[in-house]
Amino acid sequence: xxxxxxxxxxxxxxxxxxxxxxxxxxxxxxxxxxxxxxxxxxxxxxxxxxxxxxxxxxxxxxxxxxxxxxxxxxxxxxxxxxxxxxxxxxxxxxxxxxxxxxxxxxxxxxxxxxxxxxxxxxxxxxxxxxxxxxxxxxxxxxxxxxxxxxxxxxxxxxxxxxxxxxxxxxxxxxxxxxxxxxxxxxxxxxxxxxxxxxxxxxxxxxxxxxxxxxxxxxxxxxxxxxxxxxxxxxxxxxxxxxxxxxxxxxxxxxxxxxxxxxxxxxxxxxxxxxxxxxxxxxxxxxxxxxxxxxxxxxxxxxxxxxxxxxxxxxxxxxxxxxxxxxxxxxxxxxxxxxxxxxxxxxxxxxxxxxxxxxxxxxxxxxxxxxxxxxxxxxxxxxxxxxxxxxxxxxxxxxxxxxxxxxxxxxxxxxxxxxxxxxxxxxxxxxxxxxxxxxxxxxxxxxxxxxxxxxxxxxxxxxxxxxxxxxxxxxxxxxxxxxxxxxxxxxxxxxxxxxxxxxxxxxxxxxxxxxxxxxxxxxxxxxxxxxxxxxxxxxxxxxxxxxxxxxxxxxxxxxxxxxxxxxxxxxxxxxxxxxxxxxxxxxxxxxxxxxxxxxxxxxxxxxxxxxxxxxxxxxxxxxxxxxxxxxxxxxxxxxxxxxxxxxxxxxxxxxxxxxxxxxxxxxxxxxxxxxxxxxxxxxxxxxxxxxxxxxxxxxxxxxxxxxxxxxxxxxxxxxxxxxxxxxxxxxxxxxxxxxxxxxxxxxxxxxxxxxxxxxxxxxxxxxxxxxxxxxxxxxxxxxxxxxxxxxxxx
Amino acid sequence: xxxxxxxxxxxxxxxxxxxxxxxxxxxxxxxxxxxxxxxxxxxxxxxxxxxxxxxxxxxxxxxxxxxxxxxxxxxxxxxxxxxxxxxxxxxxxxxxxxxxxxxxxxxxxxxxxxxxxxxxxxxxxxxxxxxxxxxxxxxxxxxxxxxxxxxx
Ligand code: FES
Ligand code: FES
Numbered sequence: 001x002x003x004x005x006x007x008x009x010x011x012x013x014x015x016x017x018x019x020x021x022x023x024x025x026x027x028x029x030x031x032x033x034x035x036x037x038x039x040x041x042x043x044x045x046x047x048x049x050x051x052x053x054x055x056x057x058x059x060x061x062x063x064x065x066x067x068x069x070x071x072x073x074x075x076x077x078x079x080x081x082x083x084x085x086x087x088x089x090x091x092x093x094x095x096x097x098x099x100x101x102x103x104x105x106x107x108x109x110x111x112x113x114x115x116x117x118x119x120x121x122x123x124x125x126x127x128x129x130x131x132x133x134x135x136x137x138x139x140x141x142x143x144x145x146x147x148x149x150x151x152x153x154x155x156x157x158x159x160x161x162x163x164x165x166x167x168x169x170x171x172x173x174x175x176x177x178x179x180x181x182x183x184x185x186x187x188x189x190x191x192x193x194x195x196x197x198x199x200x201x202x203x204x205x206x207x208x209x210x211x212x213x214x215x216x217x218x219x220x221x222x223x224x225x226x227x228x229x230x231x232x233x234x235x236x237x238x239x240x241x242x243x244x245x246x247x248x249x250x251x252x253x254x255x256x257x258x259x260x261x262x263x264x265x266x267x268x269x270x271x272x273x274x275x276x277x278x279x280x281x282x283x284x285x286x287x288x289x290x291x292x293x294x295x296x297x298x299x300x301x302x303x304x305x306x307x308x309x310x311x312x313x314x315x316x317x318x319x320x321x322x323x324x325x326x327x328x329x330x331x332x333x334x335x336x337x338x339x340x341x342x343x344x345x346x347x348x349x350x351x352x353x354x355x356x357x358x359x360x361x362x363x364x365x366x367x368x369x370x371x372x373x374x375x376x377x378x379x380x381x382x383x384x385x386x387x388x389x390x391x392x393x394x395x396x397x398x399x400x401x402x403x404x405x406x407x408x409x410x411x412x413x414x415x416x417x418x419x420x421x422x423x424x425x426x427x428x429x430x431x432x433x434x435x436x437x438x439x440x441x442x443x444x445x446x447x448x449x450x451x452x453x454x455x456x457x458x459x460x461x462x463x464x465x466x467x468x469x470x471x472x473x474x475x476x477x478x479x480x481x482x483x484x485x486x487x488x489x490x491x492x493x494x495x496x497x498x499x500x501x502x503x504x505x506x507x508x509x510x511x512x513x514x515x516x517x518x519x520x521x522x523x524x525x526x527x528x529x530x531x532x533x534x535x536x537x538x539x540x541x542x543x544x545x546x547x548x549x550x551x552x553x554x555x556x557x558x559x560x561x562x563x564x565x566x567x568x569x570x571x572x573x574x575x576x577x578x579x580x581x582x583x584x585x586x587x588x589x590x591x592x593x594x595x596x597x598x599x600x601x602x603x604x605x606x607x608x609x610x611x612x613x614x615x616x617x618x619x620x621x622x623x624x625x626x627x628x629x630x631x632x633x634x635x636x637x638x639x640x641x642x643x644x645x646x647x648x649x650x651x652x653x654x655x656x657x658x659x660x661x662x663x664x665x666x667x668x669x670x671x672x673x674x675x676x677x678x679x680x681x682x683x684x685x686x687x688x689x690x691x692x693x694x695x696x697x698x699x700x701x702x703x704x705x706x707x708x709x710x711x712x713x714x715x716x717x718x719x720x721x722x723x724x725x726x727x728x729x730x731x732x733x734x735x736x737x738x739x740x741x742x743x744x745x746x747x748x749x750x751x752x753x754x755x756x757x758x759x760x761x762x763x764x765x766x767x768x769x770x771x772x773x774x775x776x777x778x779x780x781x782x783x784x785x786x787x788x789x790x791x792x793x
Numbered sequence: 794x795x796x797x798x799x800x801x802x803x804x805x806x807x808x809x810x811x812x813x814x815x816x817x818x819x820x821x822x823x824x825x826x827x828x829x830x831x832x833x834x835x836x837x838x839x840x841x842x843x844x845x846x847x848x849x850x851x852x853x854x855x856x857x858x859x860x861x862x863x864x865x866x867x868x869x870x871x872x873x874x875x876x877x878x879x880x881x882x883x884x885x886x887x888x889x890x891x892x893x894x895x896x897x898x899x900x901x902x903x904x905x906x907x908x909x910x911x912x913x914x915x916x917x918x919x920x921x922x923x924x925x926x927x928x929x930x931x932x933x934x935x936x937x938x939x940x941x942x943x944x945x
Contacts, residue, residue, distance in 0.1 A: 016886030017878060019894025020901060022829015022869035029828035213929050215833045215841055215895040266831070266895030267929050299834045507893030507930045685889035689935055693892065696932030719838040719927055727920040730933045 006519040007747045010685040011526055013512045015505060024264040027236040028296055030221045036065055038282055038295035039116035041106040041123050043098035046374035046712030047132035050094055053106055057122040063115035065289045069106045070095035078250045080274045080343050089148060090340045092280040099147055099339030100376050101712045102305040107281040109293050132374040134712055136336040139178040139373045147178055147372040180337055181345025181370035185352055185641040187424045188363030193328035197319025201400055204315050205392040206778040208706040209308040212381055213724050216266020217302050222282040223292035231258045231283055238268040238506045239544025241482045244536050246275035251283055262534035268506040270380035271307045273546050303717035307379030308707050310335040310347045314392035320400060324411035328363040335370045338377040344370025349638040350385030357423060357473040357649045359415040374712045386472055386758035394470035394762030409442055426644050431740035433677030437653035440675035440736040445655035454770045462663050468766025469655040474755030475646035477549025479628040479635040485554040486540035486625035487561040495590040495604030496528035502542025503554040504534040508753050509686035510550045514558045516682055517746050521562035523587030543628055548751035552648055553626050555746035560624025568620045572611035573602045648742045650751030652676040654759030658767040662790060665783030667768055669699050674756050675736040680748030690753045691735050698760035700725040706780050798862040803871025811858050818842045818853035829869040829898050840926030843899035844868050850903045869898035881905045888939035892930035900926045904940045913944050
């Protein structure tokens with residue numbers, strides 16, 4: 001299909017040896033001389049007024065260097081969503097109220113963790129307990145306890161950046177209590193279309209909160225150097241420039257006075273992008289004490305106080321023609337974002353963003369509400385809205401197919417979008433392999449045969465099998481701060497290169513895939529490349545490793561930087577070879593040669609040396625940049641879902657075969673199939689690894705994972721009780737990569753790391769229905785729910 | 794209270810003065826600076842802190858260091874010899890069994906000890922051996938494949 005030397009090859013990870021030998025330094029491993037240890041005092045109440053925080057005894061404890069409370073930080077506000085419409089609502093340490101169990105109240109820096117822990121126990125806090133609300137539908141009602149309601153005086157990031165789309169507005173619908181965000185989109189004539197439909201049905205689905213479970217706990221090390229007036233930080237993060245912006249804004253330091261240093265990241269999955277109070281406190285305490293401060297959360301704190309996936313309620317109504325053609329869809333989403341806004345307005349926007357690229361729905365209405373409750377804060381998690389909405393839509397379509405006695409595959413094929421489609425917001429599907437993905441996944445799971453078999457199963461069988469399928473889509477980056485990624489390629493005089501990129505390898509393999517892009521474009525080996533990444537001082541801006549932007553956006557920046565370096569080298573080589581211009585010159589293996597006469601050649605080293613000596617001392621530095629979405633300067637409106645969203649959508653079809661034990665209610669995932677359209681796979685091993693990780697996480701969230709909350713209290717803050725997949729749960733698996741070649745992607749590449757966490761949920765839910773003949777409308781599908789559905793308990 | 798213990802760590806004999814409440818994980822990470830051994834939960838539930846104690850995998854976060862007195866510890870730092878990756882490290886890297894890498898040190902040591910006990914494990918035996926080591930990134934498939942590559 002191509003004659004690439006590095007792209008598409010299964011090249012081992014460039015950071016593999018460091019990780020395999022224990023040399024890779026993660027934030028939790030960073031230890032600086034004279035370092036203090038920080039700990040955070042948290043609220044035991046879900047909703048309470050803070051009357052008094054007395055830190056005097058803690059301050060007296062030998063070994064305690066500093067104690068801070070909200071009093072010290074009155075004005076500081078920040079949030080993941082910080083726009084004129086949705087002003088920042090979080091504080092590093094509470095001032096007037098606490099709003100969930102775990103909310104930060106005070107922080108201590110001491111000579112050891114044990115002393116810091118002891119100091120926390122000496123802080124006396126007086127609370128006035130307030131009525132709390134934990135159910136978003138109840139929180140929306142009149143008379144429910146009001147969780148926020150304060151007005152922010154600060155300007156938003158977007159206003160600071162001059163890209164704000166509108167003036168400040170207050171919440172637009174006062175009739176809904178505790179509203180933190182609202183999205184409304186509509187096109188076509190929905191009412192009319194429902195009247196014209198041959199059949200319609202309405203369903204309600206529900207998903208519980210889930211945890212990221214990154215294996216490296218959240219941690220921060222901060223070291224303020226007064227001589228340079230500079231703050232050095234090591235953060236376990238997936239977006240160094242966004243973190244720097246957050247810190248700069250909250251600490252009141254210029255961005256250039258903050259340096260985020262590189263450290264390896266032990267998993268992120270969306271849960272290491274928000275600014276967290278422990279990060280701010282580490283920085284603040286270091287500035288205050290003039291000593292390095294480290295704060296590492298324990299596993300319980302990670303479960304409780306970092307972020308969870310939004311529990312979501314989806315009501316969906318669809319009208320179809322007899323043959324399964326979708327005419328109209330009406331979707332209503334309620335997301336519980338917990339005590340602070342978190343990414344509430346984003347997830348309700350994205351539920352739309354991941355709904356409408358898959359099926360062509362001519363008449364469509366979508367309304368999303370994000371709601372404050374007194375639960376823990378919810379933020380981005382792999383797929384961010386895609387798992388919730390895809391589960392609901394494809395479970396619902398399966399029900400419609402059953403009602404109409406149609407094959408779900410037929411309905412899907414009839415309605416899926418095709419390459420060349422233009423979405424209602426103006427996004428173009430220049431590549432779209434949904435149909436091929438669907439055919440591939442159905443084939444690999446043996447759809448026709450298995451579905452026939454499941455119908456023939458005897459009712460009395462204890463073990464029953466079934467198959468299901470679902471589709472998903474995902475962005476490949478978008479316009480959010482810093483709105484672009486850039487890369488620099490510095491050539492060395494031996495012809496090798498150093499790549500500078502702000503993108504962080506959080507496990508997804510970006511150092512490797514970016515090296516491949518560079519190697520291919522430049523004509524050097526992977527071993528001739530050194531990657532310098534994840535450091536705000538050394539590296540140019542990058543969107544960060546979230547919203548699946550790295551392959552497409554950073555990839556393009558790297559490719560352009562490589563092309564720029566190559567152009568300069570070819571010009572120098574043309575001089576050396578006495579050619580009028582560099583046209584006709586090619587590169588390979590650090591050599592430059594004339595394509596028509598390969599004998600005529602110079603090495604990279606010679607070209608670089610000649611460039612230094614003969615071309616203004618130019619040592620050859622290539623640079624490239626790429627916008628989050630080249631066709632626009634705007635971020636999309638979260639509330640109206642207007643504007644362009646993303647340069648390319650990744651797509652996948654996923655199928656599952658399950659076995660249900662009707663005696664115990666236990667569901668076993670027997671086989672998982674994913675056919676993914678990632679444009680062009682830059683590295684098959686890496687791409688498959690992303691798919692496996694998504695499938696495993698999705699399967700866990702479909703069958704067992706749930707953050708159990710009872711009146712805001714977390715009941716299972718440990719791996720053992722949270723029940724994420726272990727090796728024994730690994731299903732048989734099959735993957736197919738549908739290469740569609742995305743024209744805007746580097747070598748045709750686009751998203752792969754997130755979308756396919758989503759389709760597996762609907763696939764499993766549909767398979768369970770197929771096996772036992774009953775629908776389960778809420779995830780996870782626990783044994784208890786299965787037995788209830790079977791009316792056995 | 795402090796106590797002096799003798800430990801052979803990665804082939805080197807050490808005499809260490811440690812607090813009696815310190816876990817082996819703390820001694821390795823904090824006192825010896827061997828941060829390749831990871832702390833994922835500190836509760837014995839993730840396997841990230843696995844080291845080989847007299848050749849057998851243990852969760853070092855659950856083991857008081859005084860209990861390791863006189864024993865031999867192999868951590869991930871002791872596996873590669875003379876700048877060459879151990880074949881298991883090599884296999885993990887080639888098969889894509891490493892993503893974020895946080896589980897990898899523990900996982901690699903468990904895999905090594907499995908093959909020493911049982912040179913020809915079935916896939917099910919491999920899954921059982923690594924069942925106490927959580928990996929959130931890989932879905933385990935490429936890890937299982939890496940270990941299987943040693944099975945004839
Ligand atoms: S850190 Fe020891 S088992 Fe998790
Ligand atoms: S590679 Fe990240 S947890 Fe295993």
